[in-house]
Amino acid sequence: MLRADSVSLAYGDETVVDDLTLSVDSGEVVAVIGPSGVGKTTLLRLLSLSLEPDSGRVTFDDTDVWAVDEDERLALRRRVGMVFQEASLFDASVARNVEYGLRIRRQWRERFREQLRSVVRLNGTADAVEDALEVVGMTEKIDQDARSLSGGEAQRVSFARALAYDPDVLLLDEPTSDLDPRNTAVIESAIETARNSGIGVVVATHDMNQAERIADRVAVLLDSDLTEVGPAKAVFESPEDERTRKFISGELVY
Amino acid sequence: MTPGLASLALLAEFPFESVYVRSIIFVSLYVSIIAVVLSTLVSVPIALVVGFTDIPGKRFIKSVINTGMGFPSVVVGLLVLFAVSNQGPLGPLELVFTKEAMIMSQFVLATPAITAVSLAAVTSVEENVRDAARSLGGTRLDVALVVIKEARYGIATAILAGFGRAISEVGSVLIVGGNIAGSEGVSKTRTLTTAIQLEARQGRYETAMVLGGVLVAIVLLVNAIVVRLGDDKVMG
Numbered sequence: 001m002l003r004a005d006s007v008s009l010a011y012g013d014e015t016v017v018d019d020l021t022l023s024v025d026s027g028e029v030v031a032v033i034g035p036s037g038v039g040k041t042t043l044l045r046l047l048s049l050s051l052e053p054d055s056g057r058v059t060f061d062d063t064d065v066w067a068v069d070e071d072e073r074l075a076l077r078r079r080v081g082m083v084f085q086e087a088s089l090f091d092a093s094v095a096r097n098v099e100y101g102l103r104i105r106r107q108w109r110e111r112f113r114e115q116l117r118s119v120v121r122l123n124g125t126a127d128a129v130e131d132a133l134e135v136v137g138m139t140e141k142i143d144q145d146a147r148s149l150s151g152g153e154a155q156r157v158s159f160a161r162a163l164a165y166d167p168d169v170l171l172l173d174e175p176t177s178d179l180d181p182r183n184t185a186v187i188e189s190a191i192e193t194a195r196n197s198g199i200g201v202v203v204a205t206h207d208m209n210q211a212e213r214i215a216d217r218v219a220v221l222l223d224s225d226l227t228e229v230g231p232a233k234a235v236f237e238s239p240e241d242e243r244t245r246k247f248i249s250g251e252l253v254y
Numbered sequence: 255m256t257p258g259l260a261s262l263a264l265l266a267e268f269p270f271e272s273v274y275v276r277s278i279i280f281v282s283l284y285v286s287i288i289a290v291v292l293s294t295l296v297s298v299p300i301a302l303v304v305g306f307t308d309i310p311g312k313r314f315i316k317s318v319i320n321t322g323m324g325f326p327s328v329v330v331g332l333l334v335l336f337a338v339s340n341q342g343p344l345g346p347l348e349l350v351f352t353k354e355a356m357i358m359s360q361f362v363l364a365t366p367a368i369t370a371v372s373l374a375a376v377t378s379v380e381e382n383v384r385d386a387a388r389s390l391g392g393t394r395l396d397v398a399l400v401v402i403k404e405a406r407y408g409i410a411t412a413i414l415a416g417f418g419r420a421i422s423e424v425g426s427v428l429i430v431g432g433n434i435a436g437s438e439g440v441s442k443t444r445t446l447t448t449a450i451q452l453e454a455r456q457g458r459y460e461t462a463m464v465l466g467g468v469l470v471a472i473v474l475l476v477n478a479i480v481v482r483l484g485d486d487k488v489m490g
């Protein structure tokens with residue numbers, strides 16, 4: 001469905017992603033693991049269609065994303081949801097945050113009318129918003145100010161925000177790296193729910209145990225290159241690449 | 255009676271119903287509000303463009319903003335007066351000693367200040383938040399609207415600062431407006447500030463003091479509204 005095909009990207013002189021190919025299909029979870037600073041976030045930004053590769057192609061259902069005009073690219077971008085590594089909630093209520101993706105997809109006239117109604121607090125909450133919050137167990141905080149949430153709660157709301165407009169692909173950038181076990185479990189079960197509803201999920205993580213728990217396929221990113229891509233079991237138990245083997249066994253320290 | 259009570263008593267006796275006073279307050283508010291609204295409509299887009307795009311001449315625009323903030327207001331008044339005078343480019347519009355000319359000079363004075371504070375406000379919005387708006391499917395306009403909402407308190411502060419400067423301004427409004435009141439005592443271009451300086455010069459200190467009180471009250475009121483706006487998150 002979504003595919004990066006021999007993509008390369010450099011920041012100035014520093015090549016971060018080099019001739020890399022990775023795809024994700026409906027209803028599968030792909031974990032991208034690799035040490036800090038290797039380019040996981042950069043790869044996700046390429047897949048979120050917000051960063052254009054220096055070379056190579058990114059395709060969505062076989063459409064070359066960077067060859068089509070901006071409107072068409074926007075339409076494709078709108079089928080992708082992303083949860084960032086750092087807190088990125090808007091300074092508004094949880095409901096307004098989760099509703100955002102739905103709101104900006106509506107016509108301007110409708111949006112204007114909603115804005116007026118929200119000033120006098122006449123708006124109800126869309127079902128999709130409640131459903132998405134349900135998935136991450138945050139329905140009770142729906143009216144809370146998003147900036148007053150704890151780190152774990154904020155991350156769960158970010159997840160719901162990306163889920164609410166029913167994307168085809170969900171990109172998660174180390175969604176649990178700062179979370180306690182309970183919040184981590186909630187996010188992992190939400191990933192499972194998303195997968196079961198047919199969403200293709202790419203999750204960047206440096207937690208190999210997590211990758212093993214949740215991923216159908218694992219991609220190991222080392223030295224700006226994917227050294228190994230395959231079923232989780234195969235990658236962890238019998239890696240073919242020497243660097244992967246060392247990374248997984250902890251011999252290769254970055 | 256203590257001085258505080260004396261001025262309170264004065265306020266109570268003050269002829270607020272008089273056409274003279276009411277028309278002065280009206281002219282002050284009218285000129286300042288219109289100028290600040292126009293300034294805001296120009297300043298916020300400039301702040302967004304300067305803050306988030308790579309247009310050429312950004313440094314030039316920034317130095318114009320900084321210079322503009324420190325520009326002597328009487329000189330602004332002089333330049334606007336020249337522009338609308340018979341010899342000036344806007345001469346045919348016949349704007350000498352009109353509210354429109356006052357709005358123009360207030361606009362020129364307020365815009366750099368509003369732009370500078372708005373720029374600081376919008377550029378302090380976290381990159382993560384902008385990325386989020388984009389990644390959730392936002393267009394460039396959607397991202398700009400999110401930035402404005404996130405920076406609303408700072409932008410409101412900018413508008414307040416601009417309004418405060420405009421309504422307290424004396425030199426330029428005196429030059430371009432001429433401090434005119436009609437025969438029945440209806441202000442044409444007389445503002446609180448220019449009225450105060452006239453009343454004071456003519457020795458009517460009490461009137462001057464009370465007009466000063468009105469001016470301070472207006473500024474404080476606007477301030478309070480802005481603070482509440484920030485607390486309520488009305489726009490969220």
Ligand SMILES: Nc1ncnc2c1ncn2[C@@H]1O[C@H](COP(=O)(O)OP(=O)(O)OP(=O)(O)O)[C@@H](O)[C@H]1O
Binds near residue numbers: 011
């Ligand atoms: N906007 C940028 N400009 C310049 N260099 C950048 C930029 N973004 C990332 N980099 C560099 O690219 C490299 C890869 O960064 P990236 O954020 O993709 O790594 P990561 O794998 O996500 O790391 P982490 O696990 O710490 O989040 C790093 O060396 C980083 O310094």
Ligand SMILES: [Mg+2]
Binds near residue numbers: 041085
């Ligand atoms: Mg990262």
